[in-house]
Amino acid sequence: MNKIFFTPGPSALYFTVEQHIKEALKNNIPSISHRSKQYVQMHQETVNALRQLLNLPEGYQIGFTSSATEIWERMAENLIDNNSYHFVNGSFSEKFYKTAKDLGKNAILDEAVPGSNHDLTQATIPDEVELIGVVQNETSTGAMLPVADIEALRKNNPDKLLVVDSVSSLPVTKYDFSQLDSLYFSVQKCFGLPAGLGVWIYNERCLEKAQKLKEAGKYHETYNGLLSIDKFAQKHQTSCTPNVLNIYLLGKVVQDMLNKGIDQIRNEAIYKSTLIYDLFEKHEKLSPFVSEKKFRSLTVGVGQVEGGAEPLMSALADKGMQVGSGYGPFKGQHIRIASFPTHSKEQVEMLVDTINALDF
Amino acid sequence: MNKIFFTPGPSALYFTVEQHIKEALKNNIPSISHRSKQYVQMHQETVNALRQLLNLPEGYQIGFTSSATEIWERMAENLIDNNSYHFVNGSFSEKFYKTAKDLGKNAILDEAVPGSNHDLTQATIPDEVELIGVVQNETSTGAMLPVADIEALRKNNPDKLLVVDSVSSLPVTKYDFSQLDSLYFSVQKCFGLPAGLGVWIYNERCLEKAQKLKEAGKYHETYNGLLSIDKFAQKHQTSCTPNVLNIYLLGKVVQDMLNKGIDQIRNEAIYKSTLIYDLFEKHEKLSPFVSEKKFRSLTVGVGQVEGGAEPLMSALADKGMQVGSGYGPFKGQHIRIASFPTHSKEQVEMLVDTINALDF
Numbered sequence: 056m057n058k059i060f061f062t063p064g065p066s067a068l069y070f071t072v073e074q075h076i077k078e079a080l081k082n083n084i085p086s087i088s089h090r091s092k093q094y095v096q097m098h099q100e101t102v103n104a105l106r107q108l109l110n111l112p113e114g115y116q117i118g119f120t121s122s123a124t125e126i127w128e129r130m131a132e133n134l135i136d137n138n139s140y141h142f143v144n145g146s147f148s149e150k151f152y153k154t155a156k157d158l159g160k161n162a163i164l165d166e167a168v169p170g171s172n173h174d175l176t177q178a179t180i181p182d183e184v185e186l187i188g189v190v191q192n193e194t195s196t197g198a199m200l201p202v203a204d205i206e207a208l209r210k211n212n213p214d215k216l217l218v219v220d221s222v223s224s225l226p227v228t229k230y231d232f233s234q235l236d237s238l239y240f241s242v243q244k245c246f247g248l249p250a251g252l253g254v255w256i257y258n259e260r261c262l263e264k265a266q267k268l269k270e271a272g273k274y275h276e277t278y279n280g281l282l283s284i285d286k287f288a289q290k291h292q293t294s295c296t297p298n299v300l301n302i303y304l305l306g307k308v309v310q311d312m313l314n315k316g317i318d319q320i321r322n323e324a325i326y327k328s329t330l331i332y333d334l335f336e337k338h339e340k341l342s343p344f345v346s347e348k349k350f351r352s353l354t355v356g357v358g359q360v361e362g363g364a365e366p367l368m369s370a371l372a373d374k375g376m377q378v379g380s381g382y383g384p385f386k387g388q389h390i391r392i393a394s395f396p397t398h399s400k401e402q403v404e405m406l407v408d409t410i411n412a413l414d415f
Numbered sequence: 416m417n418k419i420f421f422t423p424g425p426s427a428l429y430f431t432v433e434q435h436i437k438e439a440l441k442n443n444i445p446s447i448s449h450r451s452k453q454y455v456q457m458h459q460e461t462v463n464a465l466r467q468l469l470n471l472p473e474g475y476q477i478g479f480t481s482s483a484t485e486i487w488e489r490m491a492e493n494l495i496d497n498n499s500y501h502f503v504n505g506s507f508s509e510k511f512y513k514t515a516k517d518l519g520k521n522a523i524l525d526e527a528v529p530g531s532n533h534d535l536t537q538a539t540i541p542d543e544v545e546l547i548g549v550v551q552n553e554t555s556t557g558a559m560l561p562v563a564d565i566e567a568l569r570k571n572n573p574d575k576l577l578v579v580d581s582v583s584s585l586p587v588t589k590y591d592f593s594q595l596d597s598l599y600f601s602v603q604k605c606f607g608l609p610a611g612l613g614v615w616i617y618n619e620r621c622l623e624k625a626q627k628l629k630e631a632g633k634y635h636e637t638y639n640g641l642l643s644i645d646k647f648a649q650k651h652q653t654s655c656t657p658n659v660l661n662i663y664l665l666g667k668v669v670q671d672m673l674n675k676g677i678d679q680i681r682n683e684a685i686y687k688s689t690l691i692y693d694l695f696e697k698h699e700k701l702s703p704f705v706s707e708k709k710f711r712s713l714t715v716g717v718g719q720v721e722g723g724a725e726p727l728m729s730a731l732a733d734k735g736m737q738v739g740s741g742y743g744p745f746k747g748q749h750i751r752i753a754s755f756p757t758h759s760k761e762q763v764e765m766l767v768d769t770i771n772a773l774d775f
């Protein structure tokens with residue numbers, strides 16, 4: 056059966072990926088050297104397309120890692136001397152906090168109730184904090200931070216590095232990148248690629264911080280430390296043999312998104328998420344986990360299922376539709392529905408209609 | 416043109432990979448969750464096939480990273496308190512040495528002339544050394560260490576961890592794994608997969624060392640520290656979202672190799688490398704870079720080209736055959752020819768015949 060994955064990552068492949076993989080094989084992309092001219096040109100094309108899609112300003116660079124998890128580690132090593140501050144409202148925001156703590160940093164945990172969010176506009180951050188971490192779209196709970204709130208946080212704390220986890224919301228969320236210092240995502244969510252590639256956007260302030268800590272002997276520089284990533288990024292390369300195929304595919308998918316138009320992708324995201332929250336509000340056995348409307352994710356809708364999620368998930372799987380289970384403590388109670396750019400309006404309509412017609 | 420890549424990694428894909436990618440797409444492998452039962456079963460199948468192919472004994476485990484480069488870093492962090500010893504005879508053996516040094520270890524460099532090798536049977540290692548690094552097949556120079564010499568080194572230094580880089584020789588080289596503590600490789604060489612996956616084999620002694628250093632507070636544990644890798648490996652999982660597609664493809668290719676028979680793969684490697692060295696010895700403009708026969712790689716043949724490598728490489732490219740250039744300081748002087756399991760005897764014969772017929 057041709058199953059549709061509405062799971063929040065890995066998810067359905069972007070609908071053009073299969074064709075791009077065939078082209079990649081035909082053109083021997085997996086066999087080219089990552090030091091060859093052909094690679095350098097391909098790498099640059101991917102980065103340029105991404106810059107255009109995100110409207111990335113000068114002074115912001117793009118580096119590649121193996122995962123967003125790796126980026127947490129590299130940030131904690133290279134961008135924090137002692138003190139970091141973490142807004143935590145679910146499993147993924149907590150993981151960055153834990154990474155910083157495990158690496159010996161004085162990481163401050165500021166927890167909100169899962170399914171809700173902090174009021175960033177009113178946050179008071181201690182003076183000694185060097186880096187603030189926020190998760191714009193918490194994949195485990197479906198809580199999304201308004202960009203305006205993130206910008207207010209930055210305005211109130213201009214001397215601290217602000218890093219944004221946009222793992223499951225880019226490119227749907229629209230940023231003014233000049234209002235943040237670093238942003239990262241992985242490709243198996245909204246970009247609909249096979250897993251195994253993290254994308255790290257960073258600005259000059261990040262590089263200066265990493266340089267300063269390096270000169271003070273605060274960390275050991277390694278192949279994927281930020282300064283090494285940046286050194287190779289300037290040459291349109293990576294510090295080690297990367298996931299070449301995925302870097303190629305990312306460029307192709309971003310080009311497809313440019314051709315479709317980012318505004319249309321964003322408008323469709325609003326339409327699809329409206330359908331999902333409408334379902335959660337009207338169905339007698341479902342309710343939205345995120346109660347405050349302004350915090351509801353446009354890409355990952357999380358619903359509480361009365362009596363447990365298993366019967367609904369099984370019934371959907373029987374009909375060829377796979378939704379995500381609740382994450383961590385919410386496994387069994389929640390369903391998570393991704394409405395990523397690859398999920399068409401018609402697919403989401405079909406999913407909603409199917410749930411409404413089901414007896415579970 | 417259907418180009419044949421004789422480059423020493425990334426190289427030609429294993430000849431069955433394209434079909435396996437199609438199957439993977441059909442079966443939604445890139446969309447499955449890395450915490451699902453389906454993933455766990457697939458991961459276990461890959462590991463079990465690899466255990467069988469390598470005849471891996473009990474007490475040796477298999478973990479996945481993003482690259483062999485990452486394994487250098489993790490080994491230096493988790494397996495060395497102060498002192499390591501590195502037999503270096505080319506760029507890749509030197510990179511592990513540099514990684515350990517960059518991470519603040521007292522890494523001892525023991526250099527041999529590139530294109531040759533140390534006599535490991537006569538090596539004297541200082542008492543304080545905790546870990547010895549050898550590269551069984553130095554991809555940059557084509558110098559290969561006899562397994563018997565590696566075993567002698569271990570016999571003479573039984574209390575030190577012996578870690579073997581077999582990046583571009585596994586599964587052609589046959590090991591008695593009980594005579595080493597750790598071995599690693601990446602999949603874009605002899606296994607003929609797209610790049611983006613490192614494979615780390617380690618034994619109980621490695622785990623004990625990592626545990627001891629952890630308890631002494633010698634490193635910060637992170638997601639891909641050895642103990643974390645092992646914790647997840649025991650559950651047939653990885654610590655972060657991995658390159659799921661490559662782990663699937665590795666299992667399929669290893670199964671194909673099991674069906675073909677590892678002895679046949681090894682016998683063909685001898686035949687193909689004999690053709691290549693015969694060419695280097697008989698051709699008036701070519702000579703083998705590795706002069707001592709016992710040190711000649713079975714998988715990467717490196718030849719010196721009188722008058723420079725460029726004309727030969729270009730002429731071959733025009734005929735649809737891509738050989739590797741010299742590495743680092745030897746760029747322009749050498750060609751490197753991979754004869755990996757995917758390269759058929761007929762392909763190598765054709766390459767040799769073509770070079771013999773060329774005027775360069």
